[in-house]
Amino acid sequence: MANPHHPAPLAPTPAAHPRPAKAATPMAFVQAIAQAYAQQGKSPAQALALAQIAPALLTDADARITTAQMEAVSGAAMRELNDEALGWFARPLPWGSYGLLARASLSAPTLGLALKRWCRHHHLLADDIALALATAGPVASITIAEHRTAGPIAPGGALREFCLVSMLRNIHGLACWFIDSRLPLLGAQFPFAPPAHAAAYAVLFDGPTDFNAGPASIRFDARYLALPLKRDEAAMSQMLQRALPLTVRPYRRDRLLVQRVRQVLTNQPLNAHNAHDLAEQLGLSARTLHRQLKDEGASLQALKDEVRCQRATELLQRTQRPIKQVAEAAGFQNEKSFIRAFKAWTGMSPTECREKDSNTASGSETSSTQ
Template sequence: MKSGLAQRHWSVSSLQVLRDTLAARGIVIAPFLVQAGLPPALLDDPRAQVEATTELAVIERVLAVLGDPPGFGLEVGVRYRLAAYGVWGFAMLASSTVRDALTLGLEYQDLTYSVMPITLAALDGGEAVVFDDAGLPPALRRFMIERDLSASRQIMTDLWGTPSPCRAVTLALPWPADTAPYEAVFHGPVHFEATHNAVIYDPGMLDRPLPQANPLVAALHVRACQERLRQVLRDDGIIEKVTGAILARPGHFPPLEDVAEGLEMAPRTLRRRLAEAGLGYRDLVARLRQDLAIEMLTATGLKVEAVAERLGYAETASFTHAFRRWTGRPPSSYARQGR
């Protein structure tokens, strides 16, 4: 996991959350920062950035001193408010529905502070936000699972403006002596020693409209997310090679494994190279789809249905849904411009 994060960096807002949580326990974060090679004054600059691996080093030192207590990750996670994520958070807040917000958030998850891959999947009769802990360092595993899942629940609370119900939360962690703190944070039943780390919602929950929905504002923030991703690119060469491989077969967006084979490298190596460039494979595919969609609609005169098919969407409705999220407008408005 750490090798894949070697060049990833983000705002000090995440360390500020850790600082505030420790302060509530009467603990000063400064010594842990110094041990990791960071000046304590860095957290006073809201514009400052920190490398992901350095933040993980700070967390590891904190946990070593505290003894990795169960529930500490919850204390940190609930302090992650949407505003702490910058344009990513604001784009989610302005989304039309919970599903829109989650889909957008997952497309640009490289802009979050999570070190676990996150997916949306059907699970136990509901729809679940699933966190893959396979690559977590053992010393950070419990903390990161607790922190990231509780942070995701806080994000849902911020989206709704009030705590939102969930069907269940499953954690691939041992049963703690006291489950009450977990139930209080997750606002639902919590199951331990599970196969997945997941927050499970009733299917209809994700399609309910959000109170601060504003498609035009959301589109502006999506573009800001794209610009932020471009700013953190560190290896244009690999991005260009992968882009060329993706576009080699029009209308087909191959899985990362196929692209890696074509570039004669292992999938793990390609993931690492892309991570070092600051861009995930899914983010790159999403960006290409958007750019191609706009170009085909405005320059070729193709119908919306034809563009959706060429971009690999099984249903036109899914393409229209994604296009509205990208631009704040229906694809038909761009198609009309092209005629």
């Protein structure tokens, strides 16, 4: 569906001023495509010409191409070879195979179930590898088990790196598209030594990339698995008309970010006094934090007020702490500013809130005894 040549997906957002294309894709991936042609006894000349890649560059290990060029050469190769896997597997995957997998997962209620379906159905198409989704505490992972002992993607095979990188990039891109959200990776690992173009992996995957640490896998926050799918059949049909750039769309929205911010504010209030400290806890810059919250229709101040109000209300209703101590626990330096803020949030003073809860509890007890 897509190809490994650009930062992980962020959320589609219009750009007022297009940025000049940056040549960052390693030539090794184009060499892998040329190898797929060789396996069928064909020449990649037409695909290279379509992508405006000079044949002489195939022998230049330091050469780089743009994402648009990679999209063009990959799409042309898949059609000419009638193989969306580009020679990775024992049998070709005819054009449209990955579209069928995506459609089969579209009816899933959550991302977790959609990814499980995709992994399971992929094994029906090709048994050279098996993808699996797993969770371990707060971390989810998608792992590739390799079953080939011979052929191009066997250990040491010419197409192995291209296959493993592409498969993880593809399923990551599809996951982001399903939930219409950025899905930041915690890291990636691969069972081979660092290639000459290892520096490109910082662009291909979020987080650190470890080599000589198989099996190939990516890791991310498991809470994303519970998010509902945001796409329908019409969106799927439109996406499949041009699915190759799926992993290069600039996803900025993070549908889980609001929940993550609430959790840090609730569990680590002393480490989240300001935007800089909070952003550091989330692995973001303060600027990115503010921008992504705005994309979600939220603001840091509103979330801080929400968490402080909830904390204060719980203490008022469940304890007999003095108002001054409640104010301090909610993050206020003085009682007066707390009372003023609490009344703005709830329409009542802290004392009125406590009395209201007390009256409600008394009424319940009276009703139960009648």
